[in-house]
Amino acid sequence: MSKIIKNGQIVEDAWQVVKLAEGETADAVTFGANQLLPLAVWQARKDEILALGAPIGVWLDSAEGPEAIAGDLAHFAVVAVNFPKFADGRGYSTARLLRERYGYTGELRAIGDVLHDQLFFMKRCGFDAYAVRADKDIAAALAGLNDFSETYQAAVDQPQPLFRRRAA
Amino acid sequence: MYRYDSIDQQLINERVAQYRGQIARNLAGTLSDDELRPLRLQNGLYIQRHGPMLRIAIPYGxxxxxxxxxxxxxxRRYDKSVGHFTTRQNMQLNWPKFEETPEILGELATVEMHAIQTSGNCIRNITTDPFxxxxxxxxTDPRPWCEVLRQWSTFHPEFAFLPRKFKIAVNAAAEDRAVIRAHDVGLEIVTNESGEIGVRVFAGGGMGRTPVIGKVVxxxxxxxxxxxxxxxxxxxxxRYGRRDNMYKARIKILVNALGVEEFARQVEEEWAFIKDGPATLTDGEFNRIAAHFAPPAYESLPANDTAFDEAVAGNKAFAAWVKRSVRPHKVPGYAAVTLSLKAxxxxxxxxxxxxxDAVADLADRFSFGELRVTHEQNVVLADVRQRDLLEVWTLARAQGLATANIGLLTDMICCPGGDLCALAxxxxxxIAQAIHQKFDDLDYLHDLGDISLNISGCMNSCGxxxxxxIGVLGVDKNNEEWYQVTVGGQQGNATTLGKVIGPSFSAEEVPDVVEALVNVYVENRTDSERFIDTFQRLxxxxxxxxxxxxxxxxKTAKQATGEANV
Known part of the structure; x- marks a missing residue:
């Protein structure tokens, strides 16, 4: 078990990220409990996975758009979005689209190069779980969720921009 | 001008605290240099040739x-008693100490200033017309629009890690003085046929390695x-900008790859989902911000001040300065003054x-306590009474701020270059100084009239x-400094990219080459032609x-614009 931040708390977590090695196809995966499966595996073996009857988790890489799973969201207990490098910001758009356009309400987890100083932005874009990079101090990173007490823009955590609330 | 309310101030204070923590973690070894890098850049801190450089934001100048x-x-306290104004209307300090940068940001916050998003792959300082x-x-006054954009772009959660930097400029005048066609997004404030106000949106412009004129989207x-x-x-x-090659990551590459029609279509398609949503700007908010830019308490003055006219008639040096540095103003009896930082x-x-300090005093005494930084790296006092111009000139001259060369050949835009910048x-x-020396006769400069000469120390094109x-670009050939010269570029409504004239020159040759180019103009011009007009004709x-x-x-020089086909 490793630790993640979920809903603002540090908790034990059983989900394992399954990755396909170079050249490996979806057939290579042996299913087990609490697996976060690559999009390719979900797409290739959807019926098998559904037949297992267990909670399902899927992860999107930074180049994989949310459109690919938009119709499947009701099946997922966890959707994770990978940040291969923290400076790759595509996952922020992915997260907003999952929440705001496709109505996903389950756990949305940031995985990969997930660090203290990006958590605030991730939270704003709709993430509620963060697999902080293993070599970092997760307790210290927790503070990153609350770097700012106000926000100008509309986003997932605060759908009203400041100017609509300021005026009130 | 816009003044912070308690929320704006609190956000800036929290930014200082956040940055202080990041620097402390870096010094403690828990935040690596690579991890800190994008964070410090989004607070304007570069690590340069001789040490750090801090770029302070001056929103829309x-x-x-x-x-x-x-x-x-x-x-004075944290640097070498000098600042440098940039083409994004910001200020750079070239000698701060790394450890002291949190203190500097703390100081800035006390006067509603910061260094937020002055670098990094995010939305940068919004720029506009200095007038x-x-x-x-x-x-209409573009500044309320700029402030709306400043607040929207500040800590935008979705766009803090874009493929590359993103620059927005706004123009509301008949003549574009904000180079909006050379920006990632240029906004031209216009009215439609029914009199409604809005913007024409240009996208995909930019200078840099692959210069492109923005297109209407x-x-x-x-x-x-x-x-x-x-x-x-x-x-x-x-989502779709390239991230595999930083030289191809600007939006201009995406717009060109898709074609502007397809890019515009994708934007419209995306927009359809969020149009009329909560982020739709309200009149109430626009008016709240616009109220901060209400005109100052202008006096009722005659359109022409007699004493001023007499001073112009009787004082050749003053008249020369007025000709170049003083611009007309909306309000009778007032003028806008450009102080030259190109001595x-x-x-x-x-x-x-x-x-x-002297400029601040001038602003307080003569221009309602405000000033503007221009993208040409000068300073504007926007609201000076005509009758005060002589005194402003006298005081500015004493500070070396009244060189009568605005818009002339020696009013060069120039980046800090290889003396300081690690990228150069x-x-x-x-080079700028050598050209200045060669063209030190002010009467001759006035005779030459409007010529823009800009210098960049590398193809990032900050200059x-x-x-x-006349454009001068520093290039590296076998570890030697060479300079490529372009001719025929211009800013404004007819923004044009200069053309490379051929193999590059040594530093010593550049002033002579500039002189040669100027001589072609002088020998061929008609009475009414500016340099650019003669160039376009010939x-x-x-x-x-x-x-x-x-x-x-x-023919040894490799052309520095090797990606022009992108």
Whole structure:
């Protein structure tokens, strides 16, 4: 078990990220409990996975758009979005689209190069779980969720921009 | 000008605390240099050739006198008593200490200033016309629009890690003075046929390695849709802009790859989902912000001040300065004054602490306590009474701020170059100074009239050389400094990219080459022609021929604009 931040708390977590090695196809995966499966595996073996009857988790890489799973969201207990490098910001758009356009309400987890100083932005874009990079101090990173007490823009955590609330 | 409320102030204070923590973690070893890098860049901190450089944000170039005094104070206490104004209307400090940067940001916060998003792959400082609010040719004051954009872009959660930097400029005047066509997004404030106000949106412009003129992606966008449309546009860029090659990551590459029609279509498609959502700008908010830019308490004055007219008639030096530095104003009896930071022997755009204090005093005494930084790296006092011009000139002259060269050949835009900047291929300031020395006769400069000469020390093009009548670009050939020359660029409504005239020159040759180009103009001009007009009539050949005349130049120079086909 490793630790993640979920809903603002540090908790034990059983989900394992399954990755396909170079050249490996979806057939290579042996299913087990609490697996976060690559999009390719979900797409290739959807019926098998559904037949297992267990909670399902899927992860999107930074180049994989949310459109690919938009119709499947009701099946997922966890959707994770990978940040291969923290400076790759595509996952922020992915997260907003999952929440705001496709109505996903389950756990949305940031995985990969997930660090203290990006958590605030991730939270704003709709993430509620963060697999902080293993070599970092997760307790210290927790503070990153609350770097700012106000926000100008509309986003997932605060759908009203400041100017609509300021005026009130 | 816009003044912070308690929320704006709190956000800036929290930013200082956040940054202080990041630097502390870096010094403690829990935040690596690579991890800190994008974070410090988004607070304006570069690590340069000799140490750090801090770029301080001056939103749309507007400063209050007390803010400039604070910059003077900071430059004295934390730097070498000098600041440098940039082409994004910001200020750079070239010698701060890394460990002291949190203190500097703390100081800035006390006067409603910061260094947020002055670098990094995010939305940068919004720029606009330095004569905003006073220019006779403007449709409306663009500054409230800029402030709306400043707040929207500040800590935008979705767009903090874009493929590359993103620059937005706004123009509301008949003549574009904000180079909007050379920006990632350029916004031209216009009215539609029914009189509604909004913007024409240009996208995909930019200088840098692959200079491109921006293209219209939307002819008219009503004001209330400004933010949702930009959210959609940025989202398309964030998702689909290239991230595999930093030289191909700007939005211009995406726009060109898709074609502007397809890019615009994708933006419209994305926008349809968020249009009319909560981020739709309200009239109430726009008016709240616009109220901060209400005109100051102008006096009722005659359109022409007799004493001023007499002074112009009787004082040749003053008259020369008035001709170049004083511009008409919306309000009778007032004028806008440009103070030149392009004196001989000074790095273009540099301003000393003493000069900063002096300019702040001038602003307080003569211009309602405000001033503007121009993208040409000068300073504007926008609201000076005609009858005060002589005194302003006298005081500015005493500070070396009244060189009568605005818009002339020696009013060069110039980046800090290889003397300071780690990115530079070559030095730029010594070239500017050598050109200045060669053209030190003010009467001759006035006779030459409007010529823009811009210098960049590398193809990042901070010196805007692509849009200069004469552009000079530092290139590196086998670890030697060489300079490529372009001719025929211009900014404004007819923004044009200059053309490379051929193989590059050594530093020593550059002033002679400039002289050769100028001579072609002088020998061929008609009475009413500016340099650019003569160039457009004659074409590049006579300029090219003269520039290389008597120079035994083998075709060795690799063209620095090698990606022009992208």
């Amino acid at each position: 507007l400063l209050a006198a007390d803010q400039l005094r604070k910059l003077a104070d900071i430059s 905003a609010g006073v220019a006779p040719d403007e449709l 939307r002819e008219f966008l009503p004001r209330q849709h400004l933010l949702t449309y930009l959210d959609a546009l940025l989202r398309v860029y964030n 001989a022997g000074v790095a273009p755009g540099d301003i000393s602490d003493v000069q900063m 291929n070559a030095r730029s300031v010594p 805007h050389h692509h849009v200069a009548n 074409g590049i050949e006579p300029f090219k021929e003269r520039a290389y005349q008597g120079r035994d130049r083998k």
